[in-house]
Amino acid sequence: xxSNETLLRQxxxxxxxxxxxxxxxxxxxxxxMREAGYNVTPRTIQRDLVxxxxxxxxxxxxxxxxxxAWMADAPQLDMPALEPQxxxxxxxxxxxxxxxxxxSTLKYxxxxxxxxxxxxNTQPGALGAWRDKVRxxxxxxxxxxxxxxxxxxxVVTQALLSGQRIEVTYRPREAQGSKxxxxxxxxxxxxxxxxxxxxxxxxYDDIKQLVLGRMQSxxxxxKPARVLQGFDIDAYIEQGExxxxxxxGKRIALVVDIDREAARSVVERPLDRSQRIEDINExxxxxxxxxxxxxxxxxxxxxxxxxxxxxxxxxxxxEMRAEIAAMxxxxxxx
Numbered sequence: 463x464x465s466n467e468t469l470l471r472q473x474x475x476x477x478x479x480x481x482x483x484x485x486x487x488x489x490x491x492x493x494x495m496r497e498a499g500y501n502v503t504p505r506t507i508q509r510d511l512v513x514x515x516x517x518x519x520x521x522x523x524x525x526x527x528x529x530x531a532w533m534a535d536a537p538q539l540d541m542p543a544l545e546p547q548x549x550x551x552x553x554x555x556x557x558x559x560x561x562x563x564x565x566s567t568l569k570y571x572x573x574x575x576x577x578x579x580x581x582x583n584t585q586p587g588a589l590g591a592w593r594d595k596v597r598x599x600x601x602x603x604x605x606x607x608x609x610x611x612x613x614x615x616x617v618v619t620q621a622l623l624s625g626q627r628i629e630v631t632y633r634p635r636e637a638q639g640s641k642x643x644x645x646x647x648x649x650x651x652x653x654x655x656x657x658x659x660x661x662x663x664x665x666y667d668d669i670k671q672l673v674l675g676r677m678q679s680x681x682x683x684x685k686p687a688r689v690l691q692g693f694d695i696d697a698y699i700e701q702g703e704x705x706x707x708x709x710x711g712k713r714i715a716l717v718v719d720i721d722r723e724a725a726r727s728v729v730e731r732p733l734d735r736s737q738r739i740e741d742i743n744e745x746x747x748x749x750x751x752x753x754x755x756x757x758x759x760x761x762x763x764x765x766x767x768x769x770x771x772x773x774x775x776x777x778x779x780x781e782m783r784a785e786i787a788a789m790x791x792x793x794x795x796x
Contacts, residue, residue: 471500472510481536481570482521483616485529537573550592552578567615607655608675617680618659622647627687631679632672640678645670646687649695653704660695662688669698702754714775716759718749721769725749748773760785 478494480486488507495502511530514520519536522528556568556575621628628647633640645661648669652658657674667690720728725747729739737751753759755778763772763782772779 471495471502472514474498474500475507475510476514476518479520479530479532481532481573482534483531485523485531487529491530535572537576546581549578549581553582605655608673610657610674611678614674614677614680615657617682618647618650618674618677621682621687622650624682625687627683627685629681629683630672630677633676633678635676643672644683645672646690648690648693649698651695651699651704658704660698662690669693669703671703700754702756702758712755713752714755714778716749716751716753716778717772717774718763719746719771719773720749720766721745722747724766724769 474495475491478486478491488504488511491507492502492504495507508528511520511522515522519533520530521533522530552571552574555571556578617628620626628645630643630645631640632643643663645659645663647659647661649660650657651660651671659672659674661670661672662668663670665688669690716733719742722745725739728737728749733749733751733753737749740748740750742748760778760782763770764785772782
């Protein structure tokens, strides 16, 4: 009975350990153990961890008190073992989302990827072969994601989780050199393979977007992040903030006549729940929808070429006509 109690206690203890570069001290382990119903002393915790580190890939730093962690390359230890369905999910993430995930995230998931490969390699039948029968293609021209410097994402995500500020050295798009900002994280958005930190700077309420790929360094500050009352990440995105809003990103009543074949994309994937499609003739349909006024909207309209003609609003129609005329002059000059 005593050996069973020791096994359960040690297993609970191992579950508290993070993976490097994170770590946890014995006092915090003791607190979590007590919450789980195990009344253990710091000496017992230290003795157990030392014994377990002789047979398991555990690491203790030289600080006082020691900080404990699983080694960064330690195999993933799951109890119970990884199920085939979960293994297939990890494999699909690794294979098909690799271009959408930052390198640091992929590295963190490597133990699960290795474990998943081992499970699937020994899995007979259709489930094991599923990975060779499914592919995902990204829309548009394939592009490589921007590189994020080592350690940046870890600091940003830790700040977001713990509600702390960070100090970042950042290279703005228009500036020649770098600038240092004190930022309060509000959220993270992955869009078109680019990671954005939504935040406020210093003591201001203006919401900013910082691209992680332009961060040259990031440091966690021992300072609580400013809480922006009323901020909602979904409402923020819904306003068209990631489509580069024009004139505050106000919503406009868009009316476009589109070639019937070209309109299939918006029939299958509506722009908004307000979208309506009506027949104009055998070749043309009219799209009516309420959308945010953004630069991305203009790019989308231009992507149809001559197969779409904007009918309204009148101001945007005039703007698009001038843009197309400028393109025409550019091609004539060439």
